Amino acid sequence: MPHPLFERHRELLTRAVQAIRERSYWSAFPESASPKVYGEGAAEAGKAAFDKLLGQRFPLTQPATVGDVAGERSPFGLALGVTYPKPDIDGLFAAVGRAHDTWKKQDPETWAGVCAEILTRINKASFEIANAVMHTSGQAFLMAFQAGGPHAQDRGLEAVAYAWDEISRVPGKAHWEKPQGKNEPIRMEKRFRVVPRGIALVIGCCTFPTWNGYPGLFASLATGNAVIVKPHPGAILPLAITVRIAREVLAEAGLDPNVVTLFAHEAGSPVAQELALRPEVRIIDFTGSTANGRWLEEHARQAQVYTEKAGVNQIILDSAADMKAVARNVAFSLALYTGQMCTAPQNIYVPRGGIDTAEGHLSFDQVGEALADAVRKLTADPARAVEVLGALQNEGVLRRLEAARSLGTLILDTQAVAHPAFPEATVRTPLIVRLDTADRATYLNEWFGPIAFVIATADTAESLAIARDAVRGHGALTLSVYSTRDDVIARAVEVAEDAGVALSINLTGGVFVNQSAAFSDFHGTGANPAANAALTDAAYVASRFRVVQHRVHV
């Protein structure tokens, strides 16, 4: 008899498994923040729930609490003042170990059912979480709602679907009957049990705490592992709410809530490394810097480590049917959340001699000007601009942006925008700098933030060659090409497949290269240095569990 939570969500899980097999459009959690979808007053109630958290000890009763953690600041200037339990590391691991021992003995239906229930409850808290994401990441509200809410929930469910799909194909038992010629066959009964790897650690980032955190959290949970969630010290709240809900669901189901725990810490604490090296930790999911990701890959040898690190995303501009549409699309990609996305484009390769468009040939400078113009138009009205740009997450982005201004000829300088609602927020428009192919030392590094380089190349063949080498050598999550020529598109596909990066072709409408849709787009490939795994595919879940068999004659 499967767990009641599995029965409750059987249809949802079945539909999600269908979605990962088809990878056409599907979504479990609606992205529209409309009252028609989430109910009248839902937005207000979520805001009120968020407000109630401010200035308080976060309502999370965890074992082995020895103090408080604080220190988050809202990029919009709101005083958060939330404190979190500070765990004693040995004490917490002891409690999580006990929880793991009970969780791993549940059947896979229970794992999947509990995960689906947690996600469904998280969905109901989307407005509370949206405010928490907004006031930690600096995303504008609607983006915080969509990316931090339903889109992140979809990514979580996608991971559950992959886990469930993989586990379902391990038979629980088998009757083995080996013929022996004229003699009686040998008969055995074999039982196969899915066992989790151990305790899993999710290391969150400060820009997309839920979107990047949920896949690892739910992939590990749905394969029977207990999960310790370690948020970025600058974005604790969205994951604290997540952990609170997960623990509520577990407790209500009569399970040990310590299957999911929060390990908050303040900036500068070395505890992340200590956690990562604990022998009990057998799985780590990480989103963050290349330096920290590589450190984990090098040192956390006891664990299966999944990392998403930095990369250099690129656009190859070869020719355009409608340059205005191209520029509008690219401008939006640069401006969205001020380029603070791991998928945001940085390098835009344009032939030195310009490009052909339906309106005639455009010189290199005219292409740069078209891009600059589109950004200007997009960000002209402050009230509208801030809803696209959001705020700079931290001082580091601002310093990088300022430093980038002297890297080459400015095509478009960055501008400060006064936020009508949050005067303390640091809001900046994208910077566009002209570079030459020789400036490799500059453009082959990631300049995370609203910094774009328009790089003059000999021709599109050179653009493609640089792009390929950059993906291979420095990693990338996205590649984009604009061309009216079939042979260029075909060559770009070849380069993308060779180098191992997802390619978007001629995006001029309502889809942007930085967007990756759950259940359809794979986020990352695992085939280049930017990430050693994709969200989500079979490889992302298959090593989170093992199969242990026993056999006996019958």
Next chain:
Amino acid sequence: MPHPLFERHRELLTRAVQAIRERSYWSAFPESASPKVYGEGAAEAGKAAFDKLLGQRFPLTQPATVGDVAGERSPFGLALGVTYPKPDIDGLFAAVGRAHDTWKKQDPETWAGVCAEILTRINKASFEIANAVMHTSGQAFLMAFQAGGPHAQDRGLEAVAYAWDEISRVPGKAHWEKPQGKNEPIRMEKRFRVVPRGIALVIGCCTFPTWNGYPGLFASLATGNAVIVKPHPGAILPLAITVRIAREVLAEAGLDPNVVTLFAHEAGSPVAQELALRPEVRIIDFTGSTANGRWLEEHARQAQVYTEKAGVNQIILDSAADMKAVARNVAFSLALYTGQMCTAPQNIYVPRGGIDTAEGHLSFDQVGEALADAVRKLTADPARAVEVLGALQNEGVLRRLEAARSLGTLILDTQAVAHPAFPEATVRTPLIVRLDTADRATYLNEWFGPIAFVIATADTAESLAIARDAVRGHGALTLSVYSTRDDVIARAVEVAEDAGVALSINLTGGVFVNQSAAFSDFHGTGANPAANAALTDAAYVASRFRVVQHRVHV
């Protein structure tokens, strides 16, 4: 239009996929060496093919050959005198790289079809391969035929089935249509391409060159990777024949034969490490010592490394319905191929106070004597004994065996057996030594070969506790329990699942703990230090390829 080789083997592959889903009994390649199965004269033709190889340069035309490799010796004393091409490492990698570039562009049906054709051809060469396995590993002929031939082929096909099954669930393309309320939906076409990781390296062992080599070889090949096969310097011939056949199939199919190459080297050469660290090598499959396996895991960071290393296999003797049947079964497990199997039992835990059997209580000494007696009976007749024991593969096993004689009280001393057909072969019967629980430093190490310890424990609870800790700390491929008590069986299952090791319960018939049947038993779990992967499950194949997508508006 799928590749003709895929069409030829579609039914076989479909049946193999069904088998891995059910994991009940199935075999593609018959294990009977009878002329009724393999045809009149097949055995003689295979022997003749093998004889023709002796004293010759092995017929393998590979690029970048710069000399000869020799040095194998038959444990049965036969002069082999086969030489192999010695490759220039850079030259070979250049050729393999070119082959990889063409192989990776084939579709998954071609990968699967070519693999199935290679395996089918290898099956036809089973007698030639059996002789090669016998005269490198020291296995007796029938075992060399079965384990080195059809069983190994089944393991290879099992890997192809898992690879094909995983790849099949990645849709080649998807139509993505996202509703936009009253507006036209956004429509995109997405294409998903399976791309291999890179060049794969298979590092063979000297005891089961084909059985342990085929899973990695075919898992990598079926996921689009070119494979370099590096045999153990003591067991080159079986893999050389394998590579020769693979290259013939590739060439006949109009493909680059360098998709599969042999990298033979002589003992003591550091080339294995050099190969393993090549940046082009992205997958390594290894079977061998713990030291070498750990070195690979530590150093070959550019690659996905799958290792099968040493372990301590254990039997828990609690009680028996039929002690004679237990002793017969255990004796065969100790004697089979002189214990030179990674799955052979080493530690036999028996309560100090003896055990209950259907024929009454037996003292600890009586249990030891029953085991010794069963080994004596099994090996009494030299002509029959050598067909079970085979020959010692190398001097190291003999030295270890001699050293083990002074580790404790002898329950059964090892005996030299004169091989009626091969007087030069070193044939030895199993040694059984009594130890106490305090002798951990001895019995927690692997004593590879015909060395068994009967260890006196306080009771079965202590036996289980030691067994669990040994699996966790030192690794194991097998665990076996004998008991007439349901609670002991249940506890043993719990220990096995906790520690992550396959458990056999009350084996007294024609199945032995060292045997692992393709398509049904998982060999290794990946959950304890003996192996970081299982043969074969989804995790074994899912990380050998990546998915790269592109998307465009329609």
